[in-house]
Amino acid sequence: MSQRMIKIPSAPAILALLIFQSLFVNCVCSVKKDSEVEPNNVFSAANPLNVGNPMVGFIDSREDRDFYILSVEEPCISDISVSGIKGVNHSLSLWRGGVSPALLKTADDNRKSSPERLKNLYLESGEYYIAVQHGDRDQKNENRETPYTLTCETRVPVAEEFEPNDSLLAANRIQLNTETSGFFSPAYNRLNLEKENLYREEDWFGFSVARETDDPVILTVDVSGVPGVNSELYLLNSGGEVIASSDNGSSGMPEAINNAGIAQDGDYFIMLTGKGYGSNNDEPYVLRLATGAYDRSNEFEVNDSFDRANVIHENSIRGRIDSPNDRDCLLYTPVQGGYHRIEVMPAGLVDLRAVVHDSTGNMLTELNYAGAGEPEIFADYYIGAPIYLTVFSPEALQGVDMAYSCAITPLSSSSAFEKENNNSKENATPLPQGEMLGYISYKGDRDFYIMESPRKMMKELVITGVKGGEIKVSVTDPLGYTLKSVLVRGDSRETIREMIEGRGFIVVDPVKENYDHPYRLQAGGAK
């Protein structure tokens, strides 16, 4: 048997092998970086930029501008970024190619030494120019030692925004009952030169409403929270008029427009923006647009004025206060004139208020006696004609359930009712022989009644108090000065006998309010 000799390679051979392997691995594993070729200061001298291939370049003078040309074969979503350059404030711009390139988007959000990025730019087939140049935020400095790296990545779009969508005319079309993602990016839209919202970056989306019946379409629009961004959400009609808006949350919190009622077919728009030029290139938002069935028992926006008031059907309606500025106008028409119980009940710890106006807009009364989480009640309000009830909460709080329900219920009783507002002598309710029902209608409510007789005579007044409450009942002289008072606890019964000199007043003051149960006054001649 012969032994095979294993020949060990020489040291130089081994070294050459190692070097070759290193080069091979390096070439295979690392991305090939292109380098800019100056001069590329104009469109016509733009360097080709390949998707996925980083481009290395320099801002090597104060006037330097580096143009790159990108060829797109298939429509795609792009993500273009340029790394920071030490001591240099630079900007990143995208131009649509052609004989006369058009500036589509610019990012100059950050100060010197910081990167810039353009997210979610929609590129159709064709050529685009990308420019890396000095920004406006700092003094122009050159840096011939530290390069920047320009990168362009693309992908197939899936249910997302297409930048630029910075105006109503450029709005992305979306469908009802869909989700769309996007980015609050860049922080500044340098092409927005509107005085009121200078440089504000806006994302616009448009959709169409075509109702199947005469009922309004109920929309809910919400956007998820994004870290570092305090977002605002707007719903607008085709004329750019804001129908509803939401700006309730703080940074990172979601926003929502609930129960927006669309009563007319046509195009509508959603606009998103970040307050204070907030942005986030990494975390997307999710915008949801959903429709709901019209429910007559629910209020729908926009109902912040009398001409847009929601009708209260069958004596009750539910609603939500979406913000401190939200006003829900509700229209109630009584079947017949009479006394009604008005109740506005919050679901959570929100402090509601309600104001009653007549059909001409005159304020009749306000309900603002209860605290947070407690119902506002007007136990016996006379309604003889249509009224508007406006519900709102100036102290609407983030994270608090803002739902409420409102009920206006006709009262029925064989007894006579006090007639609010009878909180002074001048408005005293006449107290006839027989029984009169009255309520502590609100906190501190005073009820005045007037007793009259052609001559002075003794009168007997039997008082049945308020169940669960306490009242003080006083008899006065003709001028309204108290002659005698009696405290009536709960629904106990007390009797006052007093002389009435032609006329006198009965005054009922609450000591402990209870708005659910009436008190009773039974007036008669004394025996």
Add this chain to the structure above:
Amino acid sequence: MKRFMIFLLLFQAVVFGCTTGKDTVKEETPQVPPDEFLLPEKYNVRFIGYDDWIDLPENDRRCYYRVFIDKADEGRTTTGLESQEKYFETNLEPNRHLIMVEKWVLDESEGKYYKLNNIDQPRPNFVYFDLPGDRVVIITMVTGKDLEATFSIDLARK
């Protein structure tokens, strides 16, 4: 003649018999024929009270008297200024009766009447009177500056 004189003396003694109450009470002998007296209709006792010394508005408070007859609360007079006559009327059985009054004064800042302290009440604040049948007795109480009250008792005339 002698018998006639004796009868006249006796008659005078009956008519001018002992008086009741304090010296402040004046009781007048009706010197008119019986058919000149007012017959009771809605009331047979009427009380009138007022102050006779007030000459400045700032001293003239709105008030009324609460009336107690035979120590029972029977109601009150009408309201009026202290200088004004304030009335109380009632029907009682013929008998001897006690009428007592309490003066209540308006506190305008409070909007209600309050009873004056005992030391500020008229003195005396009571009088006994006889109520004959078919007559209307009028009791008038006039209070002077020093709170001294003078009662007079009359029968109402037509």
